[in-house]
Amino acid sequence: MNKTALIVPLLILISCSVLAEETTTAVNTSHNLTPNTNSQPANTIRIDTRPEILGLWGMNIPNNKKCIELYNFRGANEVVVNSGEEWSVGLFDYQPSPDNTMEKLPALIMQIKYENNKVDCSGQQENQAGEVSQYFVRWKNNHTINFCTSEKEDKCFATLHRVLP
Structure with missing residues (x-):
């Protein structure tokens, strides 16, 4: 079997795995609404109220x-x-x-x-x-x-x- 034929699918598999891990990490950190127990900053929701007369x-x-x-x-x-x-x-x-x-x-x-x-x-x-x-x-x-x-x-x-x- 040709080495190139084995390397190309392997590279595609590794790049897909890395992309999936980055996407999962981004989704998890952007929706983290639980109290933060480690050193990473927690995402917070900020609610601003405005007077009804505005x-x-x-x-x-x-x-x-x-x-x-x-x-x-x-x-x-x-x-x-x-x-x-x-x-x-x-x-x-x-x-x-x-x-x-x-x-x-x-x-x-x-x-x-x-x-x-x-x-x-x-x-x-x-x-x-x-x-x-x-x-x-x-x-x-x-x-x-x-x-x-x-x-x-x-x-x-x-x-x-x-x-x-």
Whole structure:
């Protein structure tokens, strides 16, 4: 029998065996969710939660049907508000209700850091830089919220609708 004829199948068998071992090792390490008892680092699952209010919300202004005031609640607790020609940038803190009960409404605090001092949707021009506002948030559904001055339903003054997640 020819030596070459024996060597080629042997090389193929060895390379397949090595590939199968590498693939098995990769699969096993990438799905290792058990506590690590040796010196190798364990793979962990990281769960990040985000406030449910994050996203772009719009509010129709009653006396100006053509103008929509937009609130963009972004990551890192940043909020951008656009109303007509006015742009404001600030920080927000959203405190959900404990245990998701409706007994106590979620609270929203916003602090405006900068604004361009232009005319807003209501026709007003007022520099709000440095102002801090606190609202209670009444969720009607996943796409509609009310801003309220107290936890009472009759103290709600603005309805916002989700524009983007």
